[in-house]
Amino acid sequence: MRLSQAFIPTLKETPAEAQIASHRLMLRAGLVRQMSAGIYAWLPAGLRVLDRIANIVRDEQDRVGAQEVLMPTIQSADLWRESGRYEDYGKEMLRITDRHERELLYGPTNEEMITAIFRADVKSYKSLPQCLYHIQWKFRDEVRPRFGVMRGREFLMKDAYSFDISYDDAVLSYRKMMLAYMRTFARLGVRAIPMVADTGPIGGNLSHEFIILAPTGESQVFYDKAFEEIDITENAFHHDDPADLERFYQSMTTPYAATEEKHDEAAFAAIPEDRKREGRGIEVGHIFYFGTKYTKAMGVTVAGPDGKELTPEMGSYGIGVSRLVGALIEAHHDDAGIIWSDSVAPWAAAILNLKAGDAACDKICEELYAALGRDALYDDRSDRPGAKFADADLMGMPWQIIVGPRGAANGLVELKRRATGERFEVSPAEALAKVKR
C-alpha cells in the first residue's frame, strides 16, 4: 500500500475520550473509529490486524479438528425460550422486534443455536465427537462500554462448541481446546496463562480463563514462574494423543495461577519466593465444560452403541478476537506507538522514502515495494523525514526499511527493528530477506 493513497488517518493528538494506551493508539494509528458507544468501524489497517488474528485463531482451531461454520447474528427469541435463557439473560441482550411483531435478538452467544443445529441432523453416537466453531460479531449491551475495543458492545468473537458422548470424552475435547488456545496465543506473540475460573451452578473445575499479561490489565493475577518456561510451540504435545493431553493438562494446571477473585493467599505463599509472579492481566479467552445443560433442556439425544438414547455432553470455548487487537497493543507498545508482532502486523514492513523525488531513493523504494507487494506499507509522501519516522513508529510495523539519500548513493538502506530499535545498514536484498514473512 502506498501511504499517499491509503486511508490511514493518523492523528497527532489524542482524542479526549481515549483513556488507556491501546484505545489511544488505535485511534491515533487510524485502526478504528468509534461510531457509537462501544461500537467501532474498522479502517483498513485495523481490519488487516483483525483478519490476521482471526486467521491464526482459525488455523489452530482447524488443526485440532474443529470445523468452521457461520451462524447468523440475529436469532429467534423462541430458541432462547427453549433453554430458559430468554428470561434470564437480562438487559445485556439486545432485543429486536421485526415487522411481524416477532421477537428477535442480536446474539450475545450461540449455545442454543448450535445445539439446535446439532439436534436437527445428528442422530447417532457414531457422528461424535463433533466440534464446531464460528467467528462472528456479537452484541452485549454493556451498561458501560469502555477501553475502546477491549470492552465494546459489539465485538468479534470466535466461539467453539464441542459435543461428546461421555464425560470422559468431553474432558478430552476440553483439554484439546486448551492446547489449541495455548498455541494460538503463542503465535499471536503473547504469553497466556490459563487460570481457574468460576463455574457457577455447574460446578467442577473445568473452566479456565486465558489471561495475557499487560501492565494496564483489568485485574490482578498471581502465578508461578513455571508458566514462563513452558514452550507450547515446540510440539511437545500431540492433540490426538490422550496421554500427551494429560501431560499437557497437568503442566497447565499444577503450577499456581489465579486471578484476584480466585486468589488463595495460602497456596500462593507456599510457592518459593523466586518463583512467585504477580501482575496485571487481560482475559482474552475462556473455555468451559457445561455437560448436558443445553442438550437436556433442548431435548437433544443420539442413539448409543447399545441402541439406547444418550444425551451429548457439551463445552464452549471463546476467544475475543476484536478484544485481542486492544490486548496485544496493551501488551506491546511504547511511548512512540504500537509494536506489532510479525504474525499480526498489518504490514510486515514500512518502507520510508526519506526524500521522495530523489532518483536513487525512489528507485530503491520502488524495487523494495514491488518485491514485498501487499505486505509493505510504502511511505511515498513528500513529508519531512521526521513525520515519516513518527508515523511508522506509531503504526508499529515490525520492520522499517529506511531509504535516505546518504545510503542510497551507496546502494544501502537502513533496516530498523521496531521492537528493539536496532538498526542495520544493509543492501536492499538483505533487507528483503530479513523482512519477508
Next chain:
RNA sequence: CGGGGUGUGGCGCAGUCUGGUAGCGCGCGUGUUUUGGGUACAUGAGGUCGUCGGUUCGAAUCCGGCCACCCCGACCA
C-alpha cells in the same frame, strides 16, 4: 443502574461567571522554504456553538426539556 462531568471547524482547547453575533494551537489547501526524528514564513478554506423550546431589542453565554459522549463504582469475553 447509582454518582460525577463534557458537548464550540477534522483533532486538542479558550470564550459561558459579567448576553452584543466566535477565537487559538495542530491538522487541511496554495506558494516559497526546509530535507535523517512531527521545519519556517506567507496566504486561504472550513463552525446553524449537541438539540428543542423559553427569556431578551439581541443568546455559544441566562432558564427548562431532550439527546449524545466520557469518567468513578457495580457488572462483564
